[in-house]
Amino acid sequence: MAKGKRAAAMAENRAKLIRAAREAFATQGYADASMDELTAAVGLTRGALYHNFEDKKGLLWAVVEQIDGEMAERLRIVREQAPSPWLGLLAEGSAYIKMALDPEIQRIMLLDGPAVLGDPSKWPGENACLDITMRTIRALIEEGIVKPVDVEAAGRLLNGAALSAALWVAAADDPKSVLSKAVDAFRALASGLLREAREPA
Amino acid sequence: MAKGKRAAAMAENRAKLIRAAREAFATQGYADASMDELTAAVGLTRGALYHNFEDKKGLLWAVVEQIDGEMAERLRIVREQAPSPWLGLLAEGSAYIKMALDPEIQRIMLLDGPAVLGDPSKWPGENACLDITMRTIRALIEEGIVKPVDVEAAGRLLNGAALSAALWVAAADDPKSVLSKAVDAFRALASGLLREAREPA
DNA sequence: CCTCTTGACATACGCCTCGTATGTGAATGA
DNA sequence: TCATTCACATACGAGGCGTATGTCAAGAGG
Structure with a gap:
């Protein structure tokens, strides 16, 4: 099997990004939250962000x-x-x-x-x-x-x-x-x- | 006389900036309002802005x-x-x-x-x-x-x-x-x- | 009338951030 | 085994903010 290996990893990364975003948005505010820092905090880069979400605003949508x-x-x-x-x-x-x-x-x-x-x-x-x-x-x-x-x-x-x-x-x-x-x-x-x-x- | 020539001009520019800011903030929102465009719209530059106000946020304070x-x-x-x-x-x-x-x-x-x-x-x-x-x-x-x-x-x-x-x-x-x-x-x-x-x- | 100082503003620079375009390696399917 | 896909990383360009520096008119003083 291991059929859903890719999808599972992706879902996990999505969750990690959302978790990090909740933290960053809550403490620094949306405008001051850096996507570079946010993604690096969970061991990813902005590439993962723009692949999983539309853009910064899209991430906020998911969090909301x-x-x-x-x-x-x-x-x-x-x-x-x-x-x-x-x-x-x-x-x-x-x-x-x-x-x-x-x-x-x-x-x-x-x-x-x-x-x-x-x-x-x-x-x-x-x-x-x-x-x-x-x-x-x-x-x-x-x-x-x-x-x-x-x-x-x-x-x-x-x-x-x-x-x-x-x-x-x-x-x-x-x-x-x-x-x-x-x-x-x-x-x-x-x-x-x-x-x-x-x-x- | 003409003692307050400098001060009067400055007050007028302050007012112009606030007017422009009300327009820009209202139509584009605070985040998307460019200070370059805003100041240029009234024939000034960002220099005038940072001289009359603390920063972008300070301008918003004045408008509010x-x-x-x-x-x-x-x-x-x-x-x-x-x-x-x-x-x-x-x-x-x-x-x-x-x-x-x-x-x-x-x-x-x-x-x-x-x-x-x-x-x-x-x-x-x-x-x-x-x-x-x-x-x-x-x-x-x-x-x-x-x-x-x-x-x-x-x-x-x-x-x-x-x-x-x-x-x-x-x-x-x-x-x-x-x-x-x-x-x-x-x-x-x-x-x-x-x-x-x-x-x- | 001339000079010097002040200050209101313009110009120039560096840093950061976002969004996109391109590259890459692992997971899949044949 | 080989080709393909795709999730993600890397590289690039544009734009915005804040600051440091320059500039020129308005006033002060002799």
């Missing part, structure tokens, strides 16, 4: 896709573990805020990603995180818990609020206390979507 | 500062013209969303700015827009209209929601209809800050 998938998976778990859909929505918000504390996610997904690749709403995988939030909101509307607002609009604004909160917390001198304030404010805003003034369980 | 001031001024006017503080807050949100439809503001202030200069919350001038929103919220809390939430948290999340809405609207194929959905959702979220379920005039 990978991280987006990981974030979506974590959010999915959070929602499934919540005792009710409404609390699931709030838990998603908190989880999103906390995830954005990760410098890697912050730098790559929230700062450089949009600047280099354009608005996240147009990303393939269609921003899996947003998708999950929208699904949750849709379910809550069908249950009559949430006002019949536009699902995509509500999802996007909630995500935007969470994102802003995350950046704030991350840049704060005292992340702990700021985090609780941010989560409280998020809950307050989210309650504006409720049909009844009283929050459900 | 200018635009931030203009945005704050427009928001201030919107708030003053509103018939009530609460409606002022909503009007500010709408105005912010609409402002972000301007490609210049979008690209420079919302995409490249944060990516290159770091989180906006740490910008000098301290993001005048946020400041205005916070002032409005503080007033509403003192009047008992809004829940006693953390002012900065509420302001940041509201701004984040508006920003997210703006990017969504800007990237939409049908901005008109999306804009109304976004504004509706913003009003819904904002109402979550109210002490009473019923919205005030």
Whole structure:
């Protein structure tokens, strides 16, 4: 056999490059990350890069896709573990805020990603995180818990609020206390979507 | 006289460079904007740039500062013209969303700015827009209209929601209809800050 | 009126980075 | 065994940034 020897090696090198890129993009930022250093760090050259990916931007695409998938998976778990859909929505918000504390996610997904690749709403995988939030909101509307607002609009604004909160917390001198304030404010805003003034369980 | 001849000329060149930079950064993006082309467009060279500003990033700082001031001024006017503080807050949100439809503001202030200069919350001038929103919220809390939430948290999340809405609207194929959905959702979220379920005039 | 200094800007240079074109050796298939 | 492919390395060219150096007009002083 040994039929897939070439392909296996290639997949491994792709993975190595993506790993190195996550590291480099997260610590130095996209613009300041040198492809020479990045590839050399895993024992390759730029030749491997331009063979496996379209260009530097293509590598960023691959990194973004990978991280987006990981974030979506974590959010999915959070929602499934919540005792009710409404609390699931709030838990998603908190989880999103906390995830954005990760410098890697912050730098790559929230700062450089949009600047280099354009608005996240147009990303393939269609921003899996947003998708999950929208699904949750849709379910809550069908249950009559949430006002019949536009699902995509509500999802996007909630995500935007969470994102802003995350950046704030991350840049704060005292992340702990700021985090609780941010989560409280998020809950307050989210309650504006409720049909009844009283929050459900 | 003619004492300030040198200084006046320098100020004028500074202004010309900033104007050219706004144009170039907005249309090509920060990374793809060539300082050679940019300066040549106003009849200067890179020499003038590095004499008037620290470096390329310094020029972006100057541009951001200018635009931030203009945005704050427009928001201030919107708030003053509103018939009530609460409606002022909503009007500010709408105005912010609409402002972000301007490609210049979008690209420079919302995409490249944060990516290159770091989180906006740490910008000098301290993001005048946020400041205005916070002032409005503080007033509403003192009047008992809004829940006693953390002012900065509420302001940041509201701004984040508006920003997210703006990017969504800007990237939409049908901005008109999306804009109304976004504004509706913003009003819904904002109402979550109210002490009473019923919205005030 | 002449000289000297200052400073705003232009010019010239080196270094780095990206993207592509070309080379190469190992894995495949016959 | 030989030819082919292909994953990757090497070599090359273009362009951009930042700095060091040059230059010439505007002011200061006698």
